[in-house]
Every structure is written in structure tokens, then in C-alpha cells.
Amino acid sequence: MKNRFLLLALSLFLAGVGAIEAQSNKISFEEYDLDNGLHVILHQDKSTPIVTVSVMYHVGSKNENPELTGFAHFFEHLMFEGTANIPRGEYSNYVERAGGTLNANTSTDRTYYYEIMPSNQLEMGLWLESERMLHAKVDEIGIKTQKQVVTEEMKQTVDSRPYGTLIEEITKRAFKEHPYQWRVLGAADHIFAAKDQDFVDFYNQFYVPNNAVLVIAGDIEYDNAKQMISKYFNEIPKGKKEIYRPNIVEKPLGGEVRDTIFDNVQLPLIAQAYRTPAIGTDDYYAVSMLNTLLSSGQSSRMYKSLVDEQQKALQAGSFAFPYEDPSLALTYALPNMGVDCGDLEAAIDAEVAKVRNELISEREFQKLRNQVENSFVQSNVKLANRAENLATNYTYFNNTDLINTELDKYLAVTREDIKRVANQYYTKDNRVVLYYLPKSQQN
Amino acid sequence: MKKSVLFLLALLVAFNINAQLDRSTPPKPGPAPKVNIGKAKSFELKNGLKVxxxxxxxxxxxxxxLSLDLDPIVEGNKAGYASMAGDLMSTGTTNRTKAEIDEAVDFIGARLRTNSSGMYASSLKKHSGELLDLMTDVLYNPSFPTEELEKAQKQMLTGLQSQKDDPNAIASNIKSVLRYGKDHPYGEILTDETVEAIxxxxxxxxxxxxxxxxxxYLxxxxxxxxxxxKKQAKKYFAKWESKEVPTYKYDMPKAFEQPKVVVANKDGSTQSTISLSYNVDLKPGNPDAIKARVMNQVLGGGSFSARLFQNLRExxxxTYGAYSSLSSDELVGSFNAGANVRTSVTDSAFTEIIYEMDRMRTELVPVEDLTMVKNSLTGSFSRSLEDPATVARFALNIEKYNLPADYYETYLEKLNAVTPEDVxxxxxxxxxPNNALILAVGDVPNMKASLSKFAQDGQVEMYDFYGNVVKAMPLPADLTAEKVIAKYVNAIGGADALNAVNExxxxxxxSVQGMPLKMKIYSRRPNHQCVETYMQDNLVSKQVFNGEAGKVVSPMGEQKIEGEMLENMKTESILFPETQYTELGYKLELLGADNVDGQDVVKMKIVNPSGxxxxxxxxxxxxxxxxxxxxxxxxxxxxxxxxxxxxxxVKFPKKMTQVVGPQSFDIVxxxxxxxxxVDANKFDI
Structure with a gap:
């Protein structure tokens, strides 16, 4: 205890003189594979004495059995229950006792688990992540409790939240074949009906080193980190089952799909979702720039026209889903009180038509490039974000260095590309349109 | 045999390799790293701006x-104008229209936000000159264009409309009004009227x-x-003119003397948004602040191991999550514990929250739990230092709240010194918990009654979005008289069960005026009825109807029932007429919502075929x-x-109370x- 205080006092003294290390903007890293197929990425940044230990499993809701949806997300809960060596409920306590924090999130394409630890607790983080990769507790008690918790999560984040069902209502209309049709949370009755063995099977198939990438980022020494990683991860056996990766190509939508949802909302919402290319493709970057043009900042086309000038909308936005397979770009707006939804939709369509018909000006194009550059720089400021970006780039593209080069992909998009993708993808036959209306308007 | 030896050998080898790593015990940490709190430099301009x-x-x-150190103001019947002034600063200057400002900000990929107590601007370094030009134009020359105000009012009104359905917004308004009072700056809420008055x-x-x-402060x-x-500060901010700014003092709002239990309705909700909250006197830098933070962290801070999370979720x-917060504030601090829980466990969730609060008050926290929380807070303190804005915030807090200069440098030391007794x-x-506002927003009819146990007087009040008392809950728009009857029929067993009852x-x-009486009622399909009253086993009165004729027997003699009364009995004696109201010619009218003995009810007018x-x-x-x-x-x-x-x-009411004029009878x-x-002669005339 005494030593600790001395050290603390020393560190506080040094705080005054410690100059902050200037770094080049290039993010450096090392990467390699273990024999069991686990991909490892190491990134050193010694400016704060913390380290991020994270594992991205290449499994999301799209890898699920259509009859048993919600599993990838359910594991986001189960993986905190414990392991052969970690008693139930203790997983997070180890992290907290070590002064760290942890969490996880799930998407359609991957699941991400991470701890941010003081840098002297790197080994703890490695032990914890290796434990759940080797032998997580997938048993009756944990499954039973988490079934209830997940049901409440569904209510809180979907059922009780205004427009909480928006994404699932869109995806189920936009996809007939592809697993993007169901929501990440899955169906409540699938989760409830699932047998314990179903969960065990899912774990054995997907939560294996050859389906994961381990990222260690922060205040580390490369050699030391590598040694510790072998110590904890080498012995984890490679998965024996073939990993299910759906290779489903969704047919063109073949005509506009249009529907109305009556829900517990006070204000209507209009959403248009266009089928667009997968993340990482050249056209994805062009579509993404198109969305910046439409809705990023108050001078953006939609904000300026719909919210400021015509005052038809309270709010308007758009974005491309960053999904691994071809998916959607969403445009939405909430009408101001007393504004007819049809009127507002026509105004949105007019803005999109303008992009289809007219090449954007050089100045506006330069604005887009500046906006993209700024958000690219900001996206790598925090260590935890850098770790996740490294993991994502490897998982989706097998190209970790994209973290340094992705901006070039955006900057390679031309004015003509933006016009072209507007014409190619932003067509009536290629979209789902939903109106959310208050239940009181239902007759 | 050979095979199994080989297998054994293989096992041994495997064991030897594994022996290097004992997975059953967690690894020990390395030596603790240095925690460096970066330094902020500060200077002051002649006009008083501290940088x-x-x-x-x-x-x-x-x-x-840029942040202004202001006392909160009471906005009264123009609630919302301060934040509106802040929002609208960037919507026009004497040099630029809103569209020009927006375009200029977006063109350099920058961010510029204004609010009632300052502004924020950021960009890539290479654009910082242009950014400061814009920021100071907005700071010195805002023009507050009328059309921008009108636009903002329209948006704010639309926003208010959508909040009316948001359980968190409803809860927040009710908490504001009830805890601070409508005359305190924290108790003011926006309404359509206040927004329109700006x-x-x-x-x-x-x-x-x-x-x-x-x-x-900049x-x-x-x-x-x-x-x-320094160069930039002087160039851009030295010409900003100083002027004395008014200050305000407020009394501490009165605490609740006993738990105040309140509900608010959100139609169709499957969850209740619950909170237990009250005001506390805890100012930033108070010597209790660090110890109190540790205490709250044990109870319900954001971690998985906190007691509320472990109890209510795990x-x-x-629920998906249960948390508590204890926040300091220069005027009035706040404690809040809450969660979103399924409707049926609304009361149980409060019981558990109060149980955990009581446990904190009566038991010493185990040293192991305390150590974990201290480590966790130490970690989060260190992690926060990754963001240079944290260092700036520390420096600003020291200045704003008059904290000792080494407040943050000694923070970890003070944190580590907290004992179970302190907690x-x-x-x-x-x-x-005994002075708290206990508030649940959700499906009121299905949780209100269960909450009465938390109030000393058993009273549960209902409030609306604006923090006003609601006497009765409004009915859902789609409710009809027929639906009410259908629900009743279902509630007492359903049409099939009712139709199966022959008698x-x-x-x-x-007890009537101290005399014990017995009452026997016989009923038979379609509409036979007999009601007998006994005193000490002696029949004292009897009323019979056999489907066509009726009579009343009393100590005064026997009397035939005739005329209007007879007509009335023909329908009143029908078994469960509710299953056939339409066929029988009953007329139904939905009168609205009401309250009977604290229970929310639907009020109906029912007219039988005889009027x-x-x-x-x-x-x-x-x-x-x-x-x-x-x-x-x-x-x-x-x-x-x-x-x-x-x-x-079939459900029958076991208890019935009749009040006729000044008299009241309880029948069990x-x-x-x-x-x-049933003896057939019971219905003999």
C-alpha cells in the first residue's frame, strides 16, 4: 500500500513535466495469426496508461438459423455469465476489481467484446477473453436468467421506444431471402423456445479462434504482449465445425414497397430505404458521400430545404447501413405539426431528384470532402475506437491497414459518381417507403 | 491396450504443456502505471475572460x-426563452444569414454549437482561423431574425408534441414540478403557451x-x-465588452415529509419507467462528494456489479438495467434510482430498490466490494484522462467551484482512503427513501393500486405530462361501451362459462342496526329469482319472481308485484343479462373515466328494456x-x-355494500x- 502511494505521489509530480508525445497521424500496428487461426492485431499508444483488449467474432444475426433468431445478440449476454474457471456473475467483477470497464455489442455481421484496462492489467484482460473463447458457461441457469433480461431489453429498446420498430419493419420488407430481414435482437418466441443445446451448438460453431480477431491497443510493449497472448490463446483449439456464412444474394426489390405502421407515437415519420451496395465497395463510398450531401450539417440539402426553408420537417436525416452484404441506405423525416406526410415525401423526393439530375457544384463537392476528412480524423481519436476500427477492417475486408487508407476511398469518389449512384440506386422501384402514424389516426 | 497407453502418454504430454498455465487463478497485475494528469495553462484577458x-x-x-458561469434564472410564463436565445445565436448575424453561417461551418467540416450558457466550436487545425471568424461573428453580432424565432417555435411545439408520449419526458416534467415547485428554475417546464409567448x-x-x-471561460x-x-484569444476575444451580470439566490426546495407516490399514464405501455428520487444538498467540492460517489457506485453506479443491477437484472x-445516481449541484443536488421494468413487477421493483437503499444504510459494505468499487473508480478516472477535455474540465471546476488547487491531483488518494464506515x-x-418521490410512468390501471403500499396514507396520485394532478385517467380513444361489457363478461368467466350456469x-x-340477518338468493334460468331474509333462522321477508308473476312477503303481509315494477323484474331477474344486452334491447352509453375508492374505473349508463x-x-x-x-x-x-x-x-362478488339514503349494509x-x-318450490307464487 505504501509503495502505491509513493508511486502515486511520484506520478503526480511527473505529471507537471511529462510532455505529451507528438505522433504522426499514421496508425501503426502489427498483426499475425496463431496456429489455431486466431488473428492478432497489436497497436501501441503510450499516451495514457490504459489498454484495450477486444475480440471481434465474425458472427452476427445474419449467421443465424431463420427459426432461431437472436442468438448472436443472446450470446452478448451469455458471454458474461462465467466460464469453467470464472464463477457465475464474477466475469465483470474481475474487470472492475482491476479498475477496468467492459461491454459488448452485436450487429448483423459481427459481435464485439472489449475491456479497457489499466495497462498493468493486460494479462487479466487476456485471461478473461481467452477463458470465454475456450470454455464459456453456456448452461441452464444463465440461459434462463438472460432470456428474461433480453425480453425486457426488447421492450425497452424496441417496443417502448417511439419508432423503435422502424429498422425491423423496413428490413422485413426490403429482404425476402437474405437474413438481414430479421432484427438483431431476434424474435422473442425464438429465444424463449430455444433449447439449451441450441445455444451450446451455436457457441461451438462460432466462438472459436479461427472465427475471431484479437486486438490489443494502448500502453503495451509488443514483445511482452505477444508472449502473453501465446500463453493464453495458443491452447484454445481450432473450431471443428464449418462456420456458416450465408451466401444469399437478394433479388432486386422489383418495385416500390409501401406501407403504413400505426404505432404509439405522437408525430408521424416518413422513411425511405433504398437497396444499396455492401460496405467497402466503391459505390458504398459514393452512396455514403451522397448521404453526407443530403443530410450532414445544417447546410445539407435536406436540412436546408426541408427544415429551414420549407419548414415542412422538424428533423431530417439519412445514412447508409454499414453492412457486410449489400443492404440499405435510409432517408427519414419527421413532419412539422400540421404538415401532410405526402407533401413532405414529395419534398424529399424532389431533393433526391435534384442529385439525380444535376451535377453538384465544385464548392459543394469540396465541402463534402472536408466534412468526410474531419469525421475520418475524429473517428480515430479515441483508443477504443481505433481498436474497433482495426478489428472491423480485418474482419470484413481482411485489410487492417484500411484504417490508414480508407479516407482515400472517399476522396476517390467524383462528382459524377455521386450523380451516377443517385440514378442507379435511388429509384422508386428500389425502395421501401414506410409511414409511421399515431394510432389515433387509425380507423 | 497399446492404444490406451499411447493415449495416456499423450494426455501426460498435454498435461505438462498445460501445467505452465494454471487457468483457475486469475493473473496478477504488473506494477501500477503512472497516472499523469496533463496540465492546463491559464491566463486572463483585460475584459475578464479567463482562458x-x-x-x-x-x-x-x-x-x-466558451462557457458562462451564470445563476439559473426563473423564466416564468416564457419558459424556454433562455435556451431559445442560446440556440438562435447561430441563426443569423448582422453580417451573415443562417444559410451563410451553415454553409461556412460545413464547408470547413467544422462544428459550431451555441446554447444558453456558451458555445462550442471545433475543426481541423488548418481551418481554425475561419472557424474563429465565424464563432466570434456569432458571439458579437447575433441578429435573432424573427423568421428564425418563428421557425424554432414551430419546431419546439412539434417537439413538445412528441415528448408527450415519451415516458422519460413525462417523468422528467413531473419530477421537476413536484420536487422543485413551479417557481424554482429547476421546476419550470415548457408548455405550448410559454413557447408561444417568447x-x-x-x-x-x-x-x-x-x-x-x-x-x-474560454x-x-x-x-x-x-x-x-494566446495570440488567437487576444485577436478574437479582446474586443468583447464586459458588463455587470445579475446574480440570483434561491431557497432550497422543501423535502417531502413522507414518500409521495405518483403515477402517470402512457397508453399501451408494457413497461413502467420507474424512479425514486429526491433533492439533496450536495455542492461540487463538498468534502462528502467523493465518499458519496463511492456509496452510490456500490448501490447503483453504472457497473455490472452494482447492487441494483445485480438484484433487479441479474x-x-x-429489467434490462437498473441504476442510481447521486449528483452534486450548486443549487440543488439530486438522487435518483430507476429502471424500466415490466408492468407486473412495478411495485416489486420499488420494493427491491428500497431494500437495497436500506441495506446500504444499515450494513457495512464488505471490504472486498468497496475495494472493487474504488478500483473501478480509479480506472475510470484514469481512462477519462485520455480525453484532453477532461484536463480542461478539471481546471475549470477548480476555478468555478473554488476547489483546492490539488483537488484532482489528490483525487485518487482521497478515493483510496474511503472506508466502509464512510460509505x-x-x-x-x-x-x-422515506422522503422520496416514487414515480411510475406506464400502464396506470395495471400498476397503480399495487403502489399504494409505499404511501403512508395509501394515496397514489396521478399526474399528467405538465405535472398537474389528474382526477381520472382519460379513456383510450378506441374504447366503446360494447368493449367494456365484453371485457366484463370475460372477466367473470366468459360467455361459455356463464351460459353453462342454469341456477x-x-x-x-x-347486520342491520345491530341485528344479524341472513340473506339467501336463488336464481334460475331464464329469469326466476327468490330473495329471502332471515332473522335468527326465522324468515322475515321474501321476494319471488317466476318469470311471469312476482310477490313480496313481509311481516306486513303478502303483496303481488304489478305494473312497472313487474316489467322491470322480468329483465332484472335474467341470469347474466350482459351476455345478451343487444338482443334484450339494453341501451349502453360510455360516460367516461372515473375513480372509485382509488381504483380507476370506466363509468357507463345502462338502460334496461323497460327504461x-x-x-x-x-x-x-x-x-x-x-x-x-x-x-x-x-x-x-x-x-x-x-x-x-x-x-x-364464474366469478361472483363475495362482498357487497349497499347504501340507500342514510343506511348502509355490508353483505358477505x-x-x-x-x-x-335449487328447490323448485322456491319460485312458487
Whole structure:
């Protein structure tokens, strides 16, 4: 205890003189594979004495059995229950006792688990992540409790939240074949009906080193980190089952799909979702720039026209889903009180038509490039974000260095590309349109 | 055999390799790393503007945060004008229109936000000159265009409309009004009227009064040297004119003397948004602050191991998450514990929250738990230092709240010194479930009654979005009289079960003016009825109807029932007429929402085929009939029903109270028999 205080006092003294290390903007890293197929990425940044230990499993809701949806997300809960060596409920306590924090999130394409630890607790983080990769507790008690918790999560984040069902209502209309049709949370009755063995099977198939990438980022020494990683991860056996990766190509939508949802909302919402290319493709970057043009900042086309000038909308936005397979770009707006939804939709369509018909000006194009550059720089400021970006780039593209080069992909998009993708993808036959209306308007 | 030896050998080898790693014990940490709190440099301009600079050259970004140190103001019937003034500063200057400002900001990929107590701007370093031009144009020359105000009002009104359905917004309004009072700056809420009352002059006056350098701090963070920062500060902010800014003092709002239990409705909700909250006197830098934070962290801070999370989520599965917060504030601090729970466990969730609060007050926290929380807070303190804005915030807090200069440098030391006794003392001082507002927003009819146990007087009040008391809950728009009856029929067993009843007999007792009486009721399909009253086993009165004729036997003699009364009995004696109201020609009318003995009810007018009118009240939550009021020759007669009991799949009220004029009878039916045979001569005339 005494030593600790001395050290603390020393560190506080040094705080005054410690100059902050200037770094080049290039993010450096090392990467390699273990024999069991686990991909490892190491990134050193010694400016704060913390380290991020994270594992991205290449499994999301799209890898699920259509009859048993919600599993990838359910594991986001189960993986905190414990392991052969970690008693139930203790997983997070180890992290907290070590002064760290942890969490996880799930998407359609991957699941991400991470701890941010003081840098002297790197080994703890490695032990914890290796434990759940080797032998997580997938048993009756944990499954039973988490079934209830997940049901409440569904209510809180979907059922009780205004427009909480928006994404699932869109995806189920936009996809007939592809697993993007169901929501990440899955169906409540699938989760409830699932047998314990179903969960065990899912774990054995997907939560294996050859389906994961381990990222260690922060205040580390490369050699030391590598040694510790072998110590904890080498012995984890490679998965024996073939990993299910759906290779489903969704047919063109073949005509506009249009529907109305009556829900517990006070204000209507209009959403248009266009089928667009997968993340990482050249056209994805062009579509993404198109969305910046439409809705990023108050001078953006939609904000300026719909919210400021015509005052038809309270709010308007758009974005491309960053999904691994071809998916959607969403445009939405909430009408101001007393504004007819049809009127507002026509105004949105007019803005999109303008992009289809007219090449954007050089100045506006330069604005887009500046906006993209700024958000690219900001996206790598925090260590935890850098770790996740490294993991994502490897998982989706097998190209970790994209973290340094992705901006070039955006900057390679031309004015003509933006016009072209507007014409190619932003067509009536290629979209789902939903109106959310208050239940009181239902007759 | 050989094979198994080989196998054994292989196992041994495997064992040897594995022996290097004992997975069953967690690894030990390395030596603790140094925690460096970066330094902020500060200087002051002649006009009183205090500037803080934190250098961080990791990424080529610079941010400028201007923050005003103001006392909160009471806005009264123009609530919302201060925030409107802040929002609208960037919507036009004497040099630029809103569209020009927006375009200029977006063109350099920058961010510029204004609010009632300052502004924030950030961009890549290479654009910082243009950014400061824009920022200071907005700071010095806002023009508050009328059309921008009108636009903002329209948006704010639309926003208010959508909040009316948001359980968190409803809860927040009710908490504001009830805890601080409508005259306290924290108790004010926006309404359509206050928003509409705001004028351009209000905005200009606010700006002119409060946006002054002598109450302002400018914090510059990022890829910039102190020297450059000084140069920029002087160039852009030295001409800002100072002027005295008014200050305000407020009394501490009164605490609740006992738990105040309140509900608010959100139609169709499957969850209740619950909170237990109250005001605390805890100012930033108070010597209790660190110890109190540790205490709250044990109870319900954001971690998985916190007691509320463990109890309500991991143990009970009531919720996706349960948390508490204890926040300091210069005016009034706040404690809040809450969660979103499924409707049926609304009361149980409060019980568990109060249980955990009591446990904090009465038991010493185990050293192991305390150590974990301290480590966790130490970690989060260290992690927060990754963001250079944290260092700037520390420096600003020291200045703003007059904290000792080494407050943050000694923070970890003070944190580590907290003992279990300190935590208990903080719990005793700051956890006060008996002075709390206990609030649930959700499906009121299905949770209100269960909450009465938390109020000393058993009273649960209902409030609306604006923090006003609601006498009765408004009915859903799609409710009809027929739906109410259908729900009632279902509630007492459903049409099939009711149609299966051919006859029933009920025996009850009551006391009239001190005399015990017995009552026996016999009923048979389609509309035979006999009601007998006994005193000490002697029949004292009897009323019979056999489907066509009726009579009354009393000590005064026997009398035939005739005329209007007879007509009335023909329908009144029908078993469960509710299953065939339409065919029988009953007329139904939905009168609205009401309240019977604290229960939310639907009020209906029911007119039978002979024209006799009754007002009937059905429970909103159970659908059961709770009260009937009719006019009799003796005066208004009100019957209330309770303790419904199931017999042969049909629910009968075991308890009935009749009030006729000044008299009141309580009848309790001890036996209820269905389809067990009724002596046929009971219905003889």
C-alpha cells in the first residue's frame, strides 16, 4: 500500500513535466495469426496508461438459423455469465476489481467484446477473453436468467421506444431471402423456445479462434504482449465445425414497397430505404458521400430545404447501413405539426431528384470532402475506437491497414459518381417507403 | 491396450504443456502505471475572460469552448426563452444569414454549437482561423431574425408534441414540478403557451445581459501551443465588452415529509419507467462528494456489479438495467434510482430498490466490494484522462467551484482512503427513501393500486405530462361501451362459462342496526329469482319472481308485484343479462373515466328494456363491476362489489355494500353454489 502511494505521489509530480508525445497521424500496428487461426492485431499508444483488449467474432444475426433468431445478440449476454474457471456473475467483477470497464455489442455481421484496462492489467484482460473463447458457461441457469433480461431489453429498446420498430419493419420488407430481414435482437418466441443445446451448438460453431480477431491497443510493449497472448490463446483449439456464412444474394426489390405502421407515437415519420451496395465497395463510398450531401450539417440539402426553408420537417436525416452484404441506405423525416406526410415525401423526393439530375457544384463537392476528412480524423481519436476500427477492417475486408487508407476511398469518389449512384440506386422501384402514424389516426 | 497407453502418454504430454498455465487463478497485475494528469495553462484577458489551454497534438484538431458561469434564472410564463436565445445565436448575424453561417461551418467540416450558457466550436487545425471568424461573428453580432424565432417555435411545439408520449419526458416534467415547485428554475417546464409567448426582444435581452466576458471561460483544447492560443484569444476575444451580470439566490426546495407516490399514464405501455428520487444538498467540492460517489457506485453506479443491477437484472430479471445516481449541484443536488421494468413487477421493483437503499444504510459494505468499487473508480478516472477535455474540465471546476488547487491531483488518494464506515455514513446521510418521490410512468390501471403500499396514507396520485394532478385517467380513444361489457363478461368467466350456469344459490349475512340477518338468493334460468331474509333462522321477508308473476312477503303481509315494477323484474331477474344486452334491447352509453375508492374505473349508463336507468362502474384493470348506482323510490341506491370469487368457472362478488339514503349494509356471501340444484318450490307464487 505504501509503495502505491509513493508511486502515486511520484506520478503526480511527473505529471507537471511529462510532455505529451507528438505522433504522426499514421496508425501503426502489427498483426499475425496463431496456429489455431486466431488473428492478432497489436497497436501501441503510450499516451495514457490504459489498454484495450477486444475480440471481434465474425458472427452476427445474419449467421443465424431463420427459426432461431437472436442468438448472436443472446450470446452478448451469455458471454458474461462465467466460464469453467470464472464463477457465475464474477466475469465483470474481475474487470472492475482491476479498475477496468467492459461491454459488448452485436450487429448483423459481427459481435464485439472489449475491456479497457489499466495497462498493468493486460494479462487479466487476456485471461478473461481467452477463458470465454475456450470454455464459456453456456448452461441452464444463465440461459434462463438472460432470456428474461433480453425480453425486457426488447421492450425497452424496441417496443417502448417511439419508432423503435422502424429498422425491423423496413428490413422485413426490403429482404425476402437474405437474413438481414430479421432484427438483431431476434424474435422473442425464438429465444424463449430455444433449447439449451441450441445455444451450446451455436457457441461451438462460432466462438472459436479461427472465427475471431484479437486486438490489443494502448500502453503495451509488443514483445511482452505477444508472449502473453501465446500463453493464453495458443491452447484454445481450432473450431471443428464449418462456420456458416450465408451466401444469399437478394433479388432486386422489383418495385416500390409501401406501407403504413400505426404505432404509439405522437408525430408521424416518413422513411425511405433504398437497396444499396455492401460496405467497402466503391459505390458504398459514393452512396455514403451522397448521404453526407443530403443530410450532414445544417447546410445539407435536406436540412436546408426541408427544415429551414420549407419548414415542412422538424428533423431530417439519412445514412447508409454499414453492412457486410449489400443492404440499405435510409432517408427519414419527421413532419412539422400540421404538415401532410405526402407533401413532405414529395419534398424529399424532389431533393433526391435534384442529385439525380444535376451535377453538384465544385464548392459543394469540396465541402463534402472536408466534412468526410474531419469525421475520418475524429473517428480515430479515441483508443477504443481505433481498436474497433482495426478489428472491423480485418474482419470484413481482411485489410487492417484500411484504417490508414480508407479516407482515400472517399476522396476517390467524383462528382459524377455521386450523380451516377443517385440514378442507379435511388429509384422508386428500389425502395421501401414506410409511414409511421399515431394510432389515433387509425380507423 | 497399446492404444490406451499411447493415449495416456499423450494426455501426460498435454498435461505438462498445460501445467505452465494454471487457468483457475486469475493473473496478477504488473506494477501500477503512472497516472499523469496533463496540465492546463491559464491566463486572463483585460475584459475578464479567463482562458484555459490544454495542448494535445495527437490529432490535428482544435476545439474552443466558451462557457458562462451564470445563476439559473426563473423564466416564468416564457419558459424556454433562455435556451431559445442560446440556440438562435447561430441563426443569423448582422453580417451573415443562417444559410451563410451553415454553409461556412460545413464547408470547413467544422462544428459550431451555441446554447444558453456558451458555445462550442471545433475543426481541423488548418481551418481554425475561419472557424474563429465565424464563432466570434456569432458571439458579437447575433441578429435573432424573427423568421428564425418563428421557425424554432414551430419546431419546439412539434417537439413538445412528441415528448408527450415519451415516458422519460413525462417523468422528467413531473419530477421537476413536484420536487422543485413551479417557481424554482429547476421546476419550470415548457408548455405550448410559454413557447408561444417568447419574443425577439426576450432573446436580445437575454443575450445582452448574460453573454459577457467577465462571467465567461474560454477553453482551448487540441493541436495548438499556448503561445498560439494566446495570440488567437487576444485577436478574437479582446474586443468583447464586459458588463455587470445579475446574480440570483434561491431557497432550497422543501423535502417531502413522507414518500409521495405518483403515477402517470402512457397508453399501451408494457413497461413502467420507474424512479425514486429526491433533492439533496450536495455542492461540487463538498468534502462528502467523493465518499458519496463511492456509496452510490456500490448501490447503483453504472457497473455490472452494482447492487441494483445485480438484484433487479441479474437476480430477478425484472429489467434490462437498473441504476442510481447521486449528483452534486450548486443549487440543488439530486438522487435518483430507476429502471424500466415490466408492468407486473412495478411495485416489486420499488420494493427491491428500497431494500437495497436500506441495506446500504444499515450494513457495512464488505471490504472486498468497496475495494472493487474504488478500483473501478480509479480506472475510470484514469481512462477519462485520455480525453484532453477532461484536463480542461478539471481546471475549470477548480476555478468555478473554488476547489483546492490539488483537488484532482489528490483525487485518487482521497478515493483510496474511503472506508466502509464512510460509505455507511454517506448512505445514512444521503439515502432517504422515506422522503422520496416514487414515480411510475406506464400502464396506470395495471400498476397503480399495487403502489399504494409505499404511501403512508395509501394515496397514489396521478399526474399528467405538465405535472398537474389528474382526477381520472382519460379513456383510450378506441374504447366503446360494447368493449367494456365484453371485457366484463370475460372477466367473470366468459360467455361459455356463464351460459353453462342454469341456477345458483347464495347465502350471506349482514347486520342491520345491530341485528344479524341472513340473506339467501336463488336464481334460475331464464329469469326466476327468490330473495329471502332471515332473522335468527326465522324468515322475515321474501321476494319471488317466476318469470311471469312476482310477490313480496313481509311481516306486513303478502303483496303481488304489478305494473312497472313487474316489467322491470322480468329483465332484472335474467341470469347474466350482459351476455345478451343487444338482443334484450339494453341501451349502453360510455360516460367516461372515473375513480372509485382509488381504483380507476370506466363509468357507463345502462338502460334496461323497460327504461330503468343505472350507472355502473367497471374497473379499468380487472374489467370487473365495482359499483352500481340506481334511483329507487327510497332514494339513490349505490351498491359496491368486491372480493370476486370463482365458482364453477364464474366469478361472483363475495362482498357487497349497499347504501340507500342514510343506511348502509355490508353483505358477505359465505356460500355460493352453482348448478347444485335449487328447490323448485322456491319460485312458487
Amino acid at each position: 484555459f489551454v490544454v495542448e494535445n497534438h495527437k490529432v490535428p484538431v482544435v476545439s474552443y469552448t 419574443t425577439v426582444d426576450d432573446l436580445k435581452a437575454y443575450y445582452d445581459t448574460y453573454f459577457r466576458p467577465n462571467v465567461a 477553453v482551448i483544447v487540441g493541436d495548438i501551443s499556448v503561445k498560439e492560443a 437476480d430477478k430479471g425484472f 455507511k455514513a454517506m448512505a445514512e446521510k444521503y439515502l432517504k 345458483y344459490a347464495m347465502e350471506g349475512s349482514m 330503468k336507468e343505472q350507472t355502473v362502474f367497471y374497473s379499468r384493470s380487472t374489467g370487473l363491476k365495482v359499483k352500481e348506482v340506481s334511483t329507487t323510490p327510497q332514494g339513490t341506491m349505490a351498491s359496491t362489489y368486491g372480493e370476486y370469487t370463482e365458482v364453477n368457472g 356471501f359465505e356460500t355460493i353454489k352453482v348448478n347444485e340444484g
